[in-house]
Amino acid sequence: MTSFSVTADDMDAIALGGAFLGTGGGGDPYIGKLMAKQVIARHGPVNVVSADELPDDALCIPVCMMGAPTVMVEKLPNGEEAREALSQLETFLGRKADALICIEAGGLNSTIPYAVAAATGLPLVDGDGMGRAFPELQMVTLTIHGVSATPMVLADDKGNSSVINAISNRWTERLARCQTVEMGGAALVALYPMSGAEVKRSILHGTMSLIKEIGETMAAERKASRNPAAALLKRLDGKRLFTGRVVDIDRRTVGGFARGKALFKGIDEDEGRSFEVEFQNEFLVCRDDDGLLAVTPDLICALDADGGLPVTTEQLRYGLAVNMIGLACDPQWSTPEGLELVGPRYFGYEHDYVPLNQMSR
Amino acid sequence: MTSFSVTADDMDAIALGGAFLGTGGGGDPYIGKLMAKQVIARHGPVNVVSADELPDDALCIPVCMMGAPTVMVEKLPNGEEAREALSQLETFLGRKADALICIEAGGLNSTIPYAVAAATGLPLVDGDGMGRAFPELQMVTLTIHGVSATPMVLADDKGNSSVINAISNRWTERLARCQTVEMGGAALVALYPMSGAEVKRSILHGTMSLIKEIGETMAAERKASRNPAAALLKRLDGKRLFTGRVVDIDRRTVGGFARGKALFKGIDEDEGRSFEVEFQNEFLVCRDDDGLLAVTPDLICALDADGGLPVTTEQLRYGLAVNMIGLACDPQWSTPEGLELVGPRYFGYEHDYVPLNQMSR
Missing domain, CATH: 3.40.1610.10 (CV3147-like domain)
Known part of the structure; x- marks a missing residue:
């Protein structure tokens, strides 16, 4: 359209x-x-x-x-x-x-x-x-x-x-x-x-079309009493990162930014594993015990595992269960110029960008 | 003119x-x-x-x-x-x-x-x-x-x-x-x-006229190998606060301001006394062992006791001898509105303004 x-x-x-x-x-x-x-x-x-x-x-x-x-x-x-x-x-x-x-x-x-x-x-x-x-x-x-x-x-x-x-x-x-x-x-x-x-x-x-479509998918799935995670993964060719419950969260507002880290205990099919997500206003890095699962500029999106609504860094709280979903970023972001602006090293992480589809797991 | x-x-x-x-x-x-x-x-x-x-x-x-x-x-x-x-x-x-x-x-x-x-x-x-x-x-x-x-x-x-x-x-x-x-x-x-x-x-x-006249007085006195302090005190109806040598100085740049405190040991006629001057970019409070000598918005002006040149807070250094001179502020500053803007309490000092000519010493 x-x-x-x-x-x-x-x-x-x-x-x-x-x-x-x-x-x-x-x-x-x-x-x-x-x-x-x-x-x-x-x-x-x-x-x-x-x-x-x-x-x-x-x-x-x-x-x-x-x-x-x-x-x-x-x-x-x-x-x-x-x-x-x-x-x-x-x-x-x-x-x-x-x-x-x-x-x-x-x-x-x-x-x-x-x-x-x-x-x-x-x-x-x-x-x-x-x-x-x-x-x-x-x-x-x-x-x-x-x-x-x-x-x-x-x-x-x-x-x-x-x-x-x-x-x-x-x-x-x-x-x-x-x-x-x-x-x-x-x-x-x-x-x-x-x-x-x-x-x-x-x-x-x-x-703006994509945002509207994603929201309509979420609303339709929720109306049918389904968690939208599966439909979104399919529609957006996303990658399931983990399902887990917040067990610890460290959050501070520094220089006008909300920075912090949340720790998760795996639930359902991820039972027994643990995960961490670092954020600075946005989710930037997702890891499990063995290493990197997703990293900026790829998208790390959170859905409430129960209600299926999006979860912001501010809404993370002890006990909340989330579905974490990874999405490939726009190709402009994975160019050298893009990574200089928004790659992991800009945010102070000591590793290079690895595209979501090249992660070992 | x-x-x-x-x-x-x-x-x-x-x-x-x-x-x-x-x-x-x-x-x-x-x-x-x-x-x-x-x-x-x-x-x-x-x-x-x-x-x-x-x-x-x-x-x-x-x-x-x-x-x-x-x-x-x-x-x-x-x-x-x-x-x-x-x-x-x-x-x-x-x-x-x-x-x-x-x-x-x-x-x-x-x-x-x-x-x-x-x-x-x-x-x-x-x-x-x-x-x-x-x-x-x-x-x-x-x-x-x-x-x-x-x-x-x-x-x-x-x-x-x-x-x-x-x-x-x-x-x-x-x-x-x-x-x-x-x-x-x-x-x-x-x-x-x-x-x-x-x-x-x-x-x-x-x-601007006053500044020029003060500067010309200072230059003339210096040319005649006299320290300008005496001539300025007379011309500006000022008050001699002390003559002393810097024995300690604490200075830090906080939130864009140079804040600090300098301690002085009295010399010449002030031998045996000690003094302190607090500053925030400008000299704001002058005290001796017995209490207040001068306080904002009255002017606390420093001259190098040797060369007779003005001394800025940045130039204060260990061993420097200065003549400290107090001058009455413009009457607008000692009104309630003036003191709200620039009086000692605005700067966090726990005392009221006392005009220079009403100080006990």
Whole structure:
């Protein structure tokens, strides 16, 4: 399909699908759903368009929330701050946006663009910058293609804002992260203003369709009283990593990020084995007693083993049983340029990237 | 005098006078002098004008360096980043500045506005926002008069910059301070854009004349092989606090500030007594064994007891002999509003402000 309309009712599925691809980060699907539903109910459905439909000189702007998920679930965005960030960026650029884009998959960050699209009447591009969630703002395929994150606007719930212009996307991350921390740990941002031509060659295409489809699959399976894990594994050509119960979790908010490690005891067919998952906002590394099972930039997605809902790093708690699923990342991420941005060594792990389908087990 | 011209040669005196009133902060006079001399030699003298001469609708912009003095003496500004900050603020406001202002007294921060004034050909207003130096950006009489610090631009030496819009001057300080730290500990800034009418009612008048006169007095005394302390005490109706030698110094850079405490052993007429001075970029509290001698917002100014040059907190080192001089602050600072901004309790000291002339000793 080249373009489709998204209603308030669709947001249930979109928030679920976004949270699944969000690999533990990108915000809480429940909050994202409520916020977007409210805005769409008031302003009407959102038109999602293929990037190919954009004129090359269209101005396209991603909007999202930046911050530690720990805080993103406590500071509820109402969609207004995101509009404010967008509006300030438009003022700075002296031009109105022609379309909005989603920067990452996530329960909140895949729904915020719908809320802003509904409120402004702008179309939303069917794609995103990650195909999953990552913790830092330079971690988008746009960086690989030389698109600048700035000018970027941050806005908080109190009325503070800033416009950053930086010499690199890493510098933008540094200058925006420290202000996000000062703003209370989360800020609404508009960044990576792009032309239609840049959108076409730089984004990951079809992410919004995929998110919706994943969410609809999850909803259908849950309605039929089945855990969606099996259907998702099949649809996404995924790899079952493990089924286990959280036995220990170490979590801290450092420099604006939620970092930590969770230990799992295998259950069902994994009885007797143990597992660990390390995260920084998102799940980044999954191991069992014998070594690596999956590693960034491949996706490590968690589903509640009972209810079948996506589990964010914030929702991990002692005793929770999860199905861990691995998905191959977009081919752009496994290039040398991609791995320099989001490979295991960037995050401080002492091993190279091993693609999911080349893992020994 | 209502207006006067400042040449490259005048910068020797201005850097010295600024550093003296800078109460240990505001940057190094040697660096400030070199930078401003170079720019004035290239572009010609600076016209310093009385605030009363400004049209009420003139746009007046203060420019200065923000950061820990520890860093300000290592990252040498060349005047270009300050022009860049000014130019970006002008672009954001959609209007060119009509005059520049100095935000605080200091060896560097009283000379940077001259460099930018020379390079742009703009007049410099005879006044400043503090009548001394203070560590945080909301600590200006402009805050008392309700002038907003934003829009504010920060620019670093690498080419990064940002424009902040905040709901209060305290919030501006927070959002600018964290970026200053990220930018390497110091940034050039343009802030508090004001109308001529706001300048007239909000600034401290005559500071640039006073700085020049203090510097000229110091130079004349030094030329006559006299320590300037006596002449300055007389001219400024100051109070001799002590003469002592540094016996211990504890200094650390915390959150972008140089904080610490220096202990002194009295010498000459203070033989047998001991003293301590606490600082946060600037000297804030001076005590002897029996208690308080001087406290913020009154000025605590240090002169090298041998050479007679101003001593910044960064230059304090074991064995250095200094003359400590207290000066009464501007009456605006001893009002309840002033003390809320810059009184001892704001800085975490457990005592109230006692004016210099009401100290028991």
